[in-house]
Amino acid sequence: MIKVGIIGVGTVGASVVKILEENSDIIEARSGKKIVPVMGIVRDTSKDRGVSIPLSTDINDVLENKDIDIIIELMGGVDDAFQVVKKALKNGKTVVTANKALLAYHRYALQDIAGDLALGFEASVAGGIPIIKALREGLSANHIESIKGIMNGTCNFILTKMMNENVEFKAVLDEAQKLGYAEADPTFDVGGFDAAHKLLILASIAYGIHANPEDILIEGIENINSEDIFFAKEFGYNIKHLTIAKKCANKKVELRAHAALIPSSQMIAKVDDVMNGISVIGDRVGETMYYGPGAGGDATASAVIADLIDIVRVGQSSPMLGFKRDLEGGGFTLLNVDEIETKYYMRIKVVDEIGVLTKITAILGNFGISVNSFLQKPDLKDKNAATLLFSTHKCKEKSIQNAMKELENLSTCKDKPVMIRIED
Amino acid sequence: MIKVGIIGVGTVGASVVKILEENSDIIEARSGKKIVPVMGIVRDTSKDRGVSIPLSTDINDVLENKDIDIIIELMGGVDDAFQVVKKALKNGKTVVTANKALLAYHRYALQDIAGDLALGFEASVAGGIPIIKALREGLSANHIESIKGIMNGTCNFILTKMMNENVEFKAVLDEAQKLGYAEADPTFDVGGFDAAHKLLILASIAYGIHANPEDILIEGIENINSEDIFFAKEFGYNIKHLTIAKKCANKKVELRAHAALIPSSQMIAKVDDVMNGISVIGDRVGETMYYGPGAGGDATASAVIADLIDIVRVGQSSPMLGFKRDLEGGGFTLLNVDEIETKYYMRIKVVDEIGVLTKITAILGNFGISVNSFLQKPDLKDKNAATLLFSTHKCKEKSIQNAMKELENLSTCKDKPVMIRIED
Numbered sequence: 001m002i003k004v005g006i007i008g009v010g011t012v013g014a015s016v017v018k019i020l021e022e023n024s025d026i027i028e029a030r031s032g033k034k035i036v037p038v039m040g041i042v043r044d045t046s047k048d049r050g051v052s053i054p055l056s057t058d059i060n061d062v063l064e065n066k067d068i069d070i071i072i073e074l075m076g077g078v079d080d081a082f083q084v085v086k087k088a089l090k091n092g093k094t095v096v097t098a099n100k101a102l103l104a105y106h107r108y109a110l111q112d113i114a115g116d117l118a119l120g121f122e123a124s125v126a127g128g129i130p131i132i133k134a135l136r137e138g139l140s141a142n143h144i145e146s147i148k149g150i151m152n153g154t155c156n157f158i159l160t161k162m163m164n165e166n167v168e169f170k171a172v173l174d175e176a177q178k179l180g181y182a183e184a185d186p187t188f189d190v191g192g193f194d195a196a197h198k199l200l201i202l203a204s205i206a207y208g209i210h211a212n213p214e215d216i217l218i219e220g221i222e223n224i225n226s227e228d229i230f231f232a233k234e235f236g237y238n239i240k241h242l243t244i245a246k247k248c249a250n251k252k253v254e255l256r257a258h259a260a261l262i263p264s265s266q267m268i269a270k271v272d273d274v275m276n277g278i279s280v281i282g283d284r285v286g287e288t289m290y291y292g293p294g295a296g297g298d299a300t301a302s303a304v305i306a307d308l309i310d311i312v313r314v315g316q317s318s319p320m321l322g323f324k325r326d327l328e329g330g331g332f333t334l335l336n337v338d339e340i341e342t343k344y345y346m347r348i349k350v351v352d353e354i355g356v357l358t359k360i361t362a363i364l365g366n367f368g369i370s371v372n373s374f375l376q377k378p379d380l381k382d383k384n385a386a387t388l389l390f391s392t393h394k395c396k397e398k399s400i401q402n403a404m405k406e407l408e409n410l411s412t413c414k415d416k417p418v419m420i421r422i423e424d
Numbered sequence: 425m426i427k428v429g430i431i432g433v434g435t436v437g438a439s440v441v442k443i444l445e446e447n448s449d450i451i452e453a454r455s456g457k458k459i460v461p462v463m464g465i466v467r468d469t470s471k472d473r474g475v476s477i478p479l480s481t482d483i484n485d486v487l488e489n490k491d492i493d494i495i496i497e498l499m500g501g502v503d504d505a506f507q508v509v510k511k512a513l514k515n516g517k518t519v520v521t522a523n524k525a526l527l528a529y530h531r532y533a534l535q536d537i538a539g540d541l542a543l544g545f546e547a548s549v550a551g552g553i554p555i556i557k558a559l560r561e562g563l564s565a566n567h568i569e570s571i572k573g574i575m576n577g578t579c580n581f582i583l584t585k586m587m588n589e590n591v592e593f594k595a596v597l598d599e600a601q602k603l604g605y606a607e608a609d610p611t612f613d614v615g616g617f618d619a620a621h622k623l624l625i626l627a628s629i630a631y632g633i634h635a636n637p638e639d640i641l642i643e644g645i646e647n648i649n650s651e652d653i654f655f656a657k658e659f660g661y662n663i664k665h666l667t668i669a670k671k672c673a674n675k676k677v678e679l680r681a682h683a684a685l686i687p688s689s690q691m692i693a694k695v696d697d698v699m700n701g702i703s704v705i706g707d708r709v710g711e712t713m714y715y716g717p718g719a720g721g722d723a724t725a726s727a728v729i730a731d732l733i734d735i736v737r738v739g740q741s742s743p744m745l746g747f748k749r750d751l752e753g754g755g756f757t758l759l760n761v762d763e764i765e766t767k768y769y770m771r772i773k774v775v776d777e778i779g780v781l782t783k784i785t786a787i788l789g790n791f792g793i794s795v796n797s798f799l800q801k802p803d804l805k806d807k808n809a810a811t812l813l814f815s816t817h818k819c820k821e822k823s824i825q826n827a828m829k830e831l832e833n834l835s836t837c838k839d840k841p842v843m844i845r846i847e848d
Contacts, residue, residue: 019708128708134562137730282726286723291713313748316738319456
């Protein structure tokens with residue numbers, strides 16, 4: 001019998017307890033042993049968690065408990081969780097965590113501390129989709145060319161609604177909050193930070209890259225409006241919040257999380273509503289894609305328990321981040337954000353007067369930005385205004401940012417111009 | 425250094441050798457050791473395989489070679505391959521195989537013989553998609569409700585062309601043969617047998633079920649024509665060749681491989697061309713889907729080498745079929761084909777005369793078959809004929825088969841009626 005202690009008994013923790021009990025037949029058949037939750041650590045024991053295990057507020061009741069073999073860390077947060085997991089590992093306990101923020105900052109330190117002890121983190125990325133296992137083990141023969149993921153269900157729910165029902169961001173966010181798909185403070189999700197944490201975890205497995213969330217390009221979906229949706233549909237694109245890790249020349253890796261126009265024909269463009277999807281291109285296998293629920297108590301608990309079963313069956317199924325020596329000489333470094341090259345879409349609201357278009361295209365030309373397609377729409381609410389919708393050929397992030405600044409300062413520009421990257 | 429012998433150096437074998445050499449940096453970083461192919465067994469050593477390793481026609485040069493740690497079986501076939509793998513395991517060598525036919529017949533015997541030795545078979549199902557790992561390890565906390573797969577690239581290529589370009593089966597098959605997507609004798613693929621072999625492997629992991637290909641419902645795509653495609657489009661369906669494993673009441677499992685109408689909105693309906701996709705529904709995680717190339721030398725070799733790396737890193741990453749004890753008491757048995765319940769689509773070519781429809785609906789009624797939708801089309805080539813296209817509500821396979829026989833005997837039926845199952 002394997003005894004498990006759970007630190008943090010919220011939605012996911014309660015699901016873990018419930019599934020360990022209700023699916024004990026299959027879990028025992030697959031792992032060869034009974035896996036039993038014996039203690040939960042919570043802040044407030046008086047709150048009903050709907051679980052039958054004993055609860056305590058003293059974390060040492062699991063960390064120092066010699067009966068407990070495996071610790072499941074579901075407390076969230078970064079630094080406190082790091083101390084807790086460190087202590088668990090130092091006490092010789094294997095650990096399973098669903099904490100993406102912890103790993104976004106401390107994954108290499110934890111790998112070193114864990115050594116030969118297993119530290120499972122399947123649940124930290126894309127909930128119930130076994131993407132860690134696929135990338136770390138299933139695709140291990142490949143140099144990874146790129147990872148493109150839809151890894152935030154809140155963003156995907158909002159953008160799908162905006163695409164299908166022609167409603168504005170704010171209205172859908174309100175609905176998402178009512179449905180429980182968005183937090184009261186939605187910044188972490190709609191601002192792209194949640195997805196960026198997950199991206200860093202996947203990029204470590206693919207490239208062994210060292211970077212913190214602060215180091216990479218992170219943008220959200222707050223500025224997208226129905227005109228962008230109109231343009232996307234007109235040119236055969238879907239708008240998604242994407243996380244992208246891409247291998248570039250000179251052992252550099254691009255890492256970014258932002259909204260993007262992607263061709264509707266791509267498989268990942270078809271991942272709708274709250275679902276997640278991750279497309280991985282390996283140099284030998286080509287494209288594989290993984291789709292499923294990226295959040296929710298039971299889906300996330302499914303991943304937590306898969307890690308438990310792996311640990312009980314075979315100990316560690318792989319080194320934590322999937323490599324025993326530095327990947328390709330450990331030489332991958334982060335590409336400077338300014339150097340990222342992609343295509344762009346721009347929305348510019350202007351005074352509808354002669355010569356405006358000339359001014360704008362001149363600015364773009366000065367920064368070496370070449371226009372690929374162009375649409376002009378009259379403004380229905382403001383008869384003196386027009387909206388210009390462009391897409392560009394490939395250019396550098398620095399050029400587009402400089403052009404945007406100059407456009408913003410034009411007296412003929414009525415609002416701050418909006419830019420969305422195009423990935424095809 | 426880990427030394428590998430390869431039995432069968434065709435397309436996949438040559439890719440394995442090439443990738444082990446060209447991606448040796450990443451393979452060594454991930455596995456912790458050099459993995460080196462040292463000998464290939466072929467029927468004819470004079471044929472150029474494009475590989476630099478020594479070739480031999482004597483299989484004992486690898487089976488009895490004490491220097492070789494791992495055998496890769498790529499010879500194909502059932503009984504000879506079984507003897508070879510058995511001998512390798514008895515000689516204490518771990519084995520990796522891509523041979524689905526071998527496993528469709530001998531998976532349980534091989535599991536017993538292997539015991540604690542690893543026997544990797546990721547490449548046997550869906551080529552480069554790590555579906556064995558996902559199902560066996562990633563979803564291990566779940567009772568599996570169903571598996572629906574598009575697991576034959578030839579069928580999917582043909583059906584996608586038929587849907588998109590309104591061409592008939594025979595013409596697309598010719599094209600597929602010219603492109604190398606179909607064999608000279610295409611029966612194994614377009615008849616559904618290849619997909620059925622793969623289904624049995626997945627169903628063993630999900631349900632521990634014992635069955636041979638002969639025991640299950642297998643049909644191909646040869647009877648589908650442009651009228652079926654027309655009906656499918658009209659009612660929002662896509663036609664795919666599906667493999668289905670589904671848990672039913674009383675510890676029964678349905679296993680079947682056949683063409684099916686599936687709602688175009690489903691994620692798996694969007695898997696087009698030669699690609700494969702497998703949707704798995706677990707009782708806790710809900711639906712996850714896995715997409716990628718199901719065939720091809722490099723994609724299949726990617727899966728073979730993933731198994732090699734797992735074996736080198738950790739020995740066995742899981743019991744071969746994913747369970748250490750009988751699943752749910754080992755009690756799953758195959759549902760009798762007659763008892764399968766689903767919806768059906770039927771195409772009946774009739775003499776266009778008064779009273780025909782009455783006769784047909786009376787026959788359906790006699791077998792308890794209730795019509796859900798109906799279309800009648802005049803026959804453009806034969807002005808005395810009409811084509812009737814039905815869909816039904818749920819009924820049993822036995823009822824539809826009996827009704828089909830009676831319809832076929834009607835003098836007003838001009839051709840043998842055609843039936844396609846509907847999965848929604």
